[in-house]
Amino acid sequence: MAHRLLVRRIWTVSVRDVRCPRAPSSALYSTSLCSSASPQPLLSPRRSLTRALPVTSRRQVSFNVQDQEDFTERVINSELPVVIDFHAQWCGPCKILGPRLEKAIGKQKGRVTMAKVDIDEHTDLAIEYGVSAVPTVIAMRGGDVIDQFVGIKDEDQLDSFVKKLIGQ
Amino acid sequence: MPPIENDTGRAELKTRIQQLIDSNPVLVFSKSYCPFCVKVKDLFKELNVICNAVELDLMADGSNLQDMLMEMTGQKTVPNVFINKTHIGGCDKTLQAHRDGLLQQLLGGENETYDYDLIVIGGGSGGLACSKEAALLGKKVMVLDYVVPTPLGTTWGLGGTCVNVGCIPKKLMHQTAVLGTAMQDARKFGWEFSEAVKHNWETMKTAVNNYIGSLNWGYRVALRDKNVNYVNAYAEFIEPHKIKATNRRGKEVFHTAARFVLATGERPRYLGIPGDKEYCITSDDLFSLPHCPGKTLVIGASYVALECGGFLAGLGLDVTVMVRSILLRGFDQDMANRAGEHMEEHGVKFLRKFVPVKVEELEKGTPGRLKVTAKSTDSDEIFEGEFNTVLIAVGRDACTGKIGLDKAGVHVNAKNGKIPVNDEEQTNVPHIYAIGDILEGKWELTPVAIQAGKLLARRLYKGGTLKCDYVNVPTTVFTPLEYGCCGLSEEKALELYGQDNIEIYHSLFWPLEFTVPNRDNNKCYSKIICNKLDSERVVGFHYLGPNAGEVTQGYGAAMKCGITKEQLDNTVGIHPTCAEIFTTMEVTKSSGGDISQAGC
Known part of the structure; x- marks a missing residue:
């Protein structure tokens, strides 16, 4: 029993550690990361270790919006559909939703990207997009708002939200 | 001359009146003996404005003109005032228009148009309440708010002192301390927790500031939803109707408005000593x-x-x-x-x-x-x-020194920087109003500023008549043992009514919650001051004990209704509470009777 418990704990930790946290569109990592759909190799500590190494050159699943111009360029004019996460540092639920959302985006292997907007730093953007409460998540394609929700959602709901955006 | 019956005559008369209206910037249909007409004419003289008066009683067809005026304006009486072709009305309406600044606006020539109906300077409780109410009444409103960082660089968001660096964080940190006391009490009530209790400042600070962050955002959203234009910039007058707004990056933008509300609040005073x-x-x-x-x-x-x-x-x-x-x-x-x-x-x-x-x-x-x-x-x-x-x-200083009030002509008390206003929060400059902590001789309390701001907007834009009532305002000081009060202090009551005309009832009490932990016996204290000349009406209420804010609020309402000692005595207490002490006060201070609570 104790043994099983231990194994399970390692399993959980491993999954969390190596969940696709970044866009696998980068050739370097796409294969290995996305093959991680199979849980088997994750239990190998050696491989986990390799993945934990920071690789700055690879493209991120999500990025922080810097300013209005950046938003126009990387969100409105984005070729990929974008999920915009309006969040605030003082918002507890945002801290839960953010990583969950990143995970859901990561599963889509680069077919969608995620923009994070701190509403206190970029108040005008948040006001413009009608954000009243946080977290507010907006799905955008070609500069148009396709869908949105406010508050916490579970992983399945996030998956279907993202899938809907990329048209699956 | 008899009344004109035929249409041609009527039309001619109407044209004549219209021509008079069109050709005179200021026109008063008047009667030479009418004191109200004199008053209006004097006003224009005072304003240095040339005013043309048509004295109906000195004209042969004066009464016909008066009838036609009735038909044209719905006003039969004189004076009947027109400024730049706009019908103002009679004496009262003209004087009101002067107070509102409307007169000046109309006289200002060419019917000057402004960017906004109202610009509010300061996004604290008062300024936000006023701007939201004005916008709700269909006016075009702008709010400017800018927090000048402290010498140590601290700054904060929208909402003013109360939300960011006043009531809200203060009460939350007071609550932190109250919980500490409760934990000590808890052991006496049987709670067992072995570890030494520690407090983590950073956890508290973060939690409090997170809550404040959510409030800042809430205010921002409320302004958007109510169509108030919010600008995060420092405002100063450069002309009576024009301000310069400077943002964080030093960019300057100019805005004009028909009216202004000053709600800049106060900031802590320094000592002026080295260091x-x-x-x-x-x-x-x-x-x-x-x-x-x-x-x-x-x-x-x-x-x-x-x-x-x-x-x-x-x-x-x-x-x-x-x-x-x-x-x-x-x-x-x-x-x-x-x-x-x-x-x-x-x-x-x-x-x-x-x-x-x-x-x-x-x-x-x-x-x-x-x-x-x-x-x-x-x-x-x-x-x-x-x-x-x-x-x-x-102490705190009013933020009135660097907003160009001299350019607008607003009087400021040079001694304390406070702004004197009339009972309608109007400064000496008719189109500029002031609310909140910067007012001279008024309460420095958030709910008072909110009330004043809201009522001001309603008077300006909804024909409201209700004025902010600054009498019998309840308040609470959140010292470790909280102190709530409403109405007069003992000193003030003595000064106003004299020793012989007031009766003071008082009592010590021991909250039930304090008995088991056996602390603070005979520390909590209640006192009411009654006016003997007016059926022992309660003119001062004082409470030192737990939950003073909660206790004082209700008695504040009672005092607004003019509660007397007898009515307090006839009120049934809620047992066991602290607030019930006020329904059973028997010992007067003048009697010197014992007020301490004996043990059982």
């Missing part, structure tokens, strides 16, 4: 201080000083309060001293009759070490002490 701005903090810094302040010296005995000193001590810190003369100036001194004594009994040190001379830094750090030198106010004695943090809370 004060360099090393000391104020309440503007305390609530977001990244580190625990450690051993703290609080300079001042204002309510801000006692509240901050109180909760810091409640967190277990070593706190000293340096007092120049008295505690809580302006409040009932009997109550103030009782609140102070309670603090002293619970470990707060008071250094009385001392004023600081200089503050020096001994060591940098979080917190660092500071050396404070002070001198006695009545001897040559010098005090030297070492503290981690020095908090200055010696």
Whole structure:
């Protein structure tokens, strides 16, 4: 029993550690990361270790919006559909939703990207997009708002939200 | 001349009147003997405006003209005033238009148009309430808010003092201290927890500031939803109807408005001694201080000083309060001293009759070490002490000095920077109003500013007549033992009514919650001051005990209704509570009777 418990704990930790946290569109990592759909190799500590190494050159699943111009360029004019996460540092639920959302985006292997907007730093953007409460998540394609929700959602709901955006 | 019956005559008459209206910038249909007409004509004389009067009583067809005016304007009486072709009305309406600034606007020629109906300077409780109400009534409104950082660089978001560096963080940190006391009590009630209890400043600070962050955002959203144009920029007048707004990056934009509301509030005063701005903090810094302040010296005995000193001590810190003369100036001194004594009994040190001379830094750090030198106010004695943090809370200054009020012509009390207004919050410049903490001789309380702002907007844009009532405003000081009051202090009542005409009922009490932990017996105190000349109406209410805000609010409502001692006696108490003490007050202060609570 104790043994099983231990194994399970390692399993959980491993999954969390190596969940696709970044866009696998980068050739370097796409294969290995996305093959991680199979849980088997994750239990190998050696491989986990390799993945934990920071690789700055690879493209991120999500990025922080810097300013209005950046938003126009990387969100409105984005070729990929974008999920915009309006969040605030003082918002507890945002801290839960953010990583969950990143995970859901990561599963889509680069077919969608995620923009994070701190509403206190970029108040005008948040006001413009009608954000009243946080977290507010907006799905955008070609500069148009396709869908949105406010508050916490579970992983399945996030998956279907993202899938809907990329048209699956 | 007989009344004109035929249409041609009527049409001619109408044309004649219209021509008069069109060709005279200021036209008064008047009667030479009418005192109201004289008043109006005098007003224009005073304003240096040429006014053409048509004296109906001196004209042959005067009564026909008057009838036609009735048909054209719905007004039969004189004076009947027109300015730049706009019908103003009679004497009252003209005087009102002058007070509202409408007259000046119309006289200002060419019907000048402004960017906004109303610009509110200051996004605190008062300014936000006023702007939202005005926008709700269909007006085009702008709010400008800008927080000038403290000398140490602390700054905050939208919402003003109360939300960011006042009531809200203060009450939450007071609550932190109250919980500490509750934990000590808890053991007496049977709760067992073995570990030594510690407090984490950073956790509290983050939690409090997260809540404030959500409030800032809420205010911002409310402004958007109500169509108030919000600008995060510093506003100053450059003309009576024009302001310059400077944003964080120094970009300047100009805006004009028909009316303005000043709601800039106050900021903590510094001492003007070496080291004060360099090393000391104020309440503007305390609530977001990244580190625990450690051993703290609080300079001042204002309510801000006692509240901050109180909760810091409640967190277990070593706190000293340096007092120049008295505690809580302006409040009932009997109550103030009782609140102070309670603090002293619970470990707060008071250094009385001392004023600081200089503050020096001994060591940098979080917190660092500071050396404070002070001198006695009545001897040559010098005090030297070492503290981690020095908090200055010696009063607040109105933010009226750097907003170009001289350019707008607004009178400011040179002594304290406060703005005198009439009972409608109007300054000496008719189109400029002021609300909140910057008013002279008014309460410095958030709910008062909100009330004043809302009612002002309704009077300006909805024909409202209700004025803000500054009498019998209840309030509470959140010292460790809270002090709530409403109406007059004992000193003020004596001054107004005289010793012989007031009766004071008082009583000590012991909250049931304090009995089991066996603490603070005969410390809580209640007092009412009654006017003997007016059926013993309650003119002063004072309560020192737990939950003072909750207790005082209800009695404040009763005092608004004019409650008397007899009606209090006829009120049935809720048992067991602290508030019920006011329904059973028997001992008068003048009798000298015993008010202490005996044990069972």
